[in-house]
Amino acid sequence: MLSTVSAVTDQRSAQPEPGPTGTALRLMLAAAEAFADKGFHATTTRDIASRAGLSPAGVYVHFASKELLLYQLSKDGHETALSVLQVAAEQADGPREALAEMVRRFTTWHAEHFTVARIVQYEFQHLTPEHRAEIVTLRKRIEGAVHSVIEDGVAAGEFEVADVATTTLAVLSLAIDVARWFAPGKRRTPEAIGDAYADLALRLVAAH
Amino acid sequence: MLSTVSAVTDQRSAQPEPGPTGTALRLMLAAAEAFADKGFHATTTRDIASRAGLSPAGVYVHFASKELLLYQLSKDGHETALSVLQVAAEQADGPREALAEMVRRFTTWHAEHFTVARIVQYEFQHLTPEHRAEIVTLRKRIEGAVHSVIEDGVAAGEFEVADVATTTLAVLSLAIDVARWFAPGKRRTPEAIGDAYADLALRLVAAH
DNA sequence: GTCTATACCTTGATAGAC
DNA sequence: GTCTATCAAGGTATAGAC
Numbered sequence: 001m002l003s004t005v006s007a008v009t010d011q012r013s014a015q016p017e018p019g020p021t022g023t024a025l026r027l028m029l030a031a032a033e034a035f036a037d038k039g040f041h042a043t044t045t046r047d048i049a050s051r052a053g054l055s056p057a058g059v060y061v062h063f064a065s066k067e068l069l070l071y072q073l074s075k076d077g078h079e080t081a082l083s084v085l086q087v088a089a090e091q092a093d094g095p096r097e098a099l100a101e102m103v104r105r106f107t108t109w110h111a112e113h114f115t116v117a118r119i120v121q122y123e124f125q126h127l128t129p130e131h132r133a134e135i136v137t138l139r140k141r142i143e144g145a146v147h148s149v150i151e152d153g154v155a156a157g158e159f160e161v162a163d164v165a166t167t168t169l170a171v172l173s174l175a176i177d178v179a180r181w182f183a184p185g186k187r188r189t190p191e192a193i194g195d196a197y198a199d200l201a202l203r204l205v206a207a208h
Numbered sequence: 209m210l211s212t213v214s215a216v217t218d219q220r221s222a223q224p225e226p227g228p229t230g231t232a233l234r235l236m237l238a239a240a241e242a243f244a245d246k247g248f249h250a251t252t253t254r255d256i257a258s259r260a261g262l263s264p265a266g267v268y269v270h271f272a273s274k275e276l277l278l279y280q281l282s283k284d285g286h287e288t289a290l291s292v293l294q295v296a297a298e299q300a301d302g303p304r305e306a307l308a309e310m311v312r313r314f315t316t317w318h319a320e321h322f323t324v325a326r327i328v329q330y331e332f333q334h335l336t337p338e339h340r341a342e343i344v345t346l347r348k349r350i351e352g353a354v355h356s357v358i359e360d361g362v363a364a365g366e367f368e369v370a371d372v373a374t375t376t377l378a379v380l381s382l383a384i385d386v387a388r389w390f391a392p393g394k395r396r397t398p399e400a401i402g403d404a405y406a407d408l409a410l411r412l413v414a415a416h
Numbered sequence: 417g418t419c420t421a422t423a424c425c426t427t428g429a430t431a432g433a434c
Numbered sequence: 435g436t437c438t439a440t441c442a443a444g445g446t447a448t449a450g451a452c
Contacts, residue, residue, distance in 0.1 A: 023435080041249035042334065045428060055437055060429065062435090121388070122330065126250065166396070166404045173385035174378055180329070181377065188374070196374045203411045231417080253446060263419055268447065270417090 005032060005076050005116060020072075024062040026052045028076075031069045036115035040070055040126040070123060071131045077113075077120040078138040084109050085145040095153030096207050102149060103175060103201040108194030110178040117179035146171055150205060159205035171201050213240060213284050213324060228280075232270040234260045236284075239277045244323035248278055248334040278331060279339045285321075285328040286346040292317050293353040303361030304415050310357060311383060311409040316402030318386040325387035354379055358413060367413035379409050 005028050020028060030051035034043040045066050046056045063069045088105045092098035110117040124135050147168045153159035161167040174197055182193075212228065213236050228236060238259035242251040253274050257264045271277045296313045300306035318325040332343050355376045361367035369375040382405055390401075 039247060039249060039334075041247060044426080046426090056428090057430080057438080058436055064429095066428070126247075162404065162407065166401075167408070169389065170382055170405070170408050173389075174381055176388075177381035177385045180384075181381075193374075196370060197378070199370065200375070200378050200412055203414060204408055206411060252444080254444090262417095264446090265420080265448080266418055272447095274446070
């Protein structure tokens with residue numbers, strides 16, 4: 001059910017068939033808002049239930065625990081974030097275009113879906129050790145995608161960086177931190193922020 | 209008691225006279241570790257008490273509530289962070305040196321004091337509305353300090369940026385996000401990260 | 417200033433009727 | 435699948451002895 005929640009948040013796509021049924025989806029959206037707003041531990045199952053229009057007990061028909069709700073959201077969000085990077089990398093021509101497009105779309109995603117993005121970046125530490133381990137694997141692939149394109153750019157003589165690992169972290173920080181400060185109603189749109197940050201990323205790698 | 213907690217964490221300074229007494233200080237250090245590790249709401253007063261070697265009731269002799277403990281830590285941390293920026297700005301000669309020195313020290317602080325920095329950047333939303341409002345004022349001054357130096361650099365013809373506000377956010381994101389990913393025992397020292405990020409900030413503003 | 421004991425409340429989760 | 439009712443556990447904070 002990759003990006004089911006994101007897709008619904010988008011209000012772009014007609015209802016696809018698989019994944020959570022209507023009520024489960026409503027619960028995930030309710031939980032996403034609550035977790036992003038107050039954090040996992042400050043959110044009560046009663047809060048989630050009432051946001052979704054259910055009684056406190058109604059949650060447990062669809063999710064066995066509050067942690068499982070977080071896990072589904074976190075996994076879904078990480079998979080979507082990784083997919084955003086991969087699609088951008090595939091479609092672009094050369095490291096320079098690839099990095100710009102990856103940062104543009106990754107940043108835009110963090111702003112547009114800042115509730116899920118906040119859960120992805122700041123709440124995964126509250127998962128069980130087993131679930132956290134699974135998510136950490138996805139996080140390494142996200143970091144690896146950015147690391148690769150910078151490495152390619154250096155090898156091709158298009159980028160000049162002092163240290164690939166440090167620059168990778170810096171580029172990721174730019175986009176990730178958007179989930180912390182972004183709020184709807186900001187002057188700049190998610191797309192404008194993505195455009196600006198793509199340029200800034202090219203400066204970080206001293207692209208020719 | 210500006211930076212009392214940071215100073216003790218440093219193990220650099222001999223005991224100064226004002227501020228919290230020994231036990232209150234131990235409680236603040238215990239709370240800082242716990243809040244940074246698990247977040248405010250996941251931390252129990254029992255946890256804080258036991259880390260400080262006290263009974264659960266012992267906390268309330270020194271702090272009237274758990275929130276007040278967070279408030280003291282947050283205020284102390286924000287004042288120190290602001291002071292780091294101000295000292296760097298005063299000592300430097302010209303916008304280029306000022307920006308580099310501010311980012312160097314601000315970043316190093318976020319790594320070296322990553323427990324307090326994490327509370328500063330990610331836990332202040334759990335303060336009471338009154339306390340949060342006070343902290344927001346400090347946060348605006350922090351953002352203003354970076355905004356000013358970039359504006360000065362542009363005015364002096366030393367920097368070239370598309371938008372001062374966006375670049376300010378990006379520079380701050382670089383340093384702030386260090387508090388999220390830094391962990392003791394990392395290959396790079398706080399100082400090395402600060403040095404690298406000072407260079408990256410100069411790239412972001414296209415310093416001549 | 418610190419302790420033991422505990423009040424009082426909210427929490428995550430379950431039982432069982434419909 | 436949803437509800438009402440409820441449980442056991444653990445939360446913040448206080449009372450009162452020492």
